[in-house]
Amino acid sequence: MGNDNQVTLHVKSIGENVSLVRMMAGGFLYPYDLTLDVLDEIKIALSEAVSNCMIHGYENREDETVTVIMNVQNRHLTIEVQDTGIGIADIEQAMEPAFSTKEEHMGLGFVFMQTFMDNIEVFSEPGRGTTVVMKKQLPAMETQMSEVG
Amino acid sequence: MEKDTLTLYPQGDLDLVSSQNVRDALDMILYSHGGLKQLIVNLGDVTFIDSSGLGMLIGCYKTMHGRQGRMMICDAADNVYRVLELSGMKKLMPVLRQETQKSVRGEGYGKR
Numbered sequence: 138m139g140n141d142n143q144v145t146l147h148v149k150s151i152g153e154n155v156s157l158v159r160m161m162a163g164g165f166l167y168p169y170d171l172t173l174d175v176l177d178e179i180k181i182a183l184s185e186a187v188s189n190c191m192i193h194g195y196e197n198r199e200d201e202t203v204t205v206i207m208n209v210q211n212r213h214l215t216i217e218v219q220d221t222g223i224g225i226a227d228i229e230q231a232m233e234p235a236f237s238t239k240e241e242h243m244g245l246g247f248v249f250m251q252t253f254m255d256n257i258e259v260f261s262e263p264g265r266g267t268t269v270v271m272k273k274q275l276p277a278m279e280t281q282m283s284e285v286g
Numbered sequence: 287m288e289k290d291t292l293t294l295y296p297q298g299d300l301d302l303v304s305s306q307n308v309r310d311a312l313d314m315i316l317y318s319h320g321g322l323k324q325l326i327v328n329l330g331d332v333t334f335i336d337s338s339g340l341g342m343l344i345g346c347y348k349t350m351h352g353r354q355g356r357m358m359i360c361d362a363a364d365n366v367y368r369v370l371e372l373s374g375m376k377k378l379m380p381v382l383r384q385e386t387q388k389s390v391r392g393e394g395y396g397k398r
Contacts, residue, residue: 152303159299159334177334177365184336188302245337245373252372 140168143208150191150201150220158187158205165207166214170278178253179214179273185246186218186269193238194222194267212275216254221266228259290323297331300339309342316349323355330361330384340373347378358382 144165148154159180166176187203195201206217225231232251237244250257254271261267292315296308316322325346329335343359350357360382362370367383375381 152301152306155302156299156304159301174365180334181336181369184301184334184338188336188338191302245340249337249369249372 141208141210142168143206146205146207147202148187148205149199150195150203151199152188152191154203155184155187155191158203159184162207162216166209166275169209169212169275171275175276179216182250182253182257182271182273183216183218185249186216186271189246189269190218190220190222190267194220194224196223198222209275212277214273214275216271217268218271219266219268224263224265225259225261225267226263228261232259290321291326292319292322292324293326293328295328295331299334300329300332300342301334301336302338305338305342309345312346312349316353322353325350325355325357327357327359328361329359329363329366332363332366335366335369337373340369340375343375344378 142165144161146158146161148158162180162183163176166179171179183205187205190203191197194203201220201222204217204219206215206219208215208217230236232247233244234248235244247257247259250269250271254273256272258270259267260270294308294312296304298304300308312325327343327346332339347357356379358380359370359375360380361384362381363384367381370376370381
């Protein structure tokens with residue numbers, strides 16, 4: 138039994154909006170009765186994707202827009218995070234663990250997205266921007282209930 | 287406490303913005319306390335961490351390492367500890383999780 142839903146957010150590319158997007162995801166996912174663990178995994182993946190847009194896509198320019206589309210169909214969650222920034226020349230390299238173009242960044246963003254979501258796809262074109270599509274099957278409520286006992 | 291030890295207590299979510307704030311605060315303290323030899327970051331009040339938070343912790347580690355100092359992380363809640371573990375942070379410094387008593391409380395009832 139699932140109430141399918143979709144929401145599209147356009148947020149200004151300021152760092153404060155990373156936590157705002159996380160909070161909104163929490164609200165959007167509230168009806169699906171997720172455990173805190175699952176919710177945390179989704180929030181981390183989302184946080185990484187949105188931070189990437191701001192740090193890398195827009196190189197910290199604050200007058201740009203990040204678009205986040207969240208969709209649930211039959212408890213299948215799809216999150217799409219888009220920027221229209223500089224794009225990624227070599228997606229494979231960008232997704233390698235510990236690869237980072239910037240010092241003090243651990244190169245873990247894509248690793249966390251891959252670890253915490255079931256599936257991730259990256260579409261990018263230099264100069265045009267990057268879209269990350271992440272998918273995760275939300276655990277059925279029955280399973281969670283039986284864990285509670 | 288010994289004068290050469292500093293304990294930081296960040297609160298809330300450690301992400302892009304808040305991590306930078308912690309980093310700035312630490313830099314200011316380090317600037318005026320040249321003798322600081324040990325940094326303890328108590329994550330007891332941290333509810334969320336992503337790779338920006340981890341990057342900040344690594345940055346602190348590098349800074350302390352650069353001045354022949356030491357660093358440790360303590361009191362991490364289960365969800366935060368899991369991310370620290372995944373990142374391989376434990377290879378660099380001691381990482382202690384929150385007392386089990388705290389983390390066991392509410393297990394299974396943690397749904398919202």
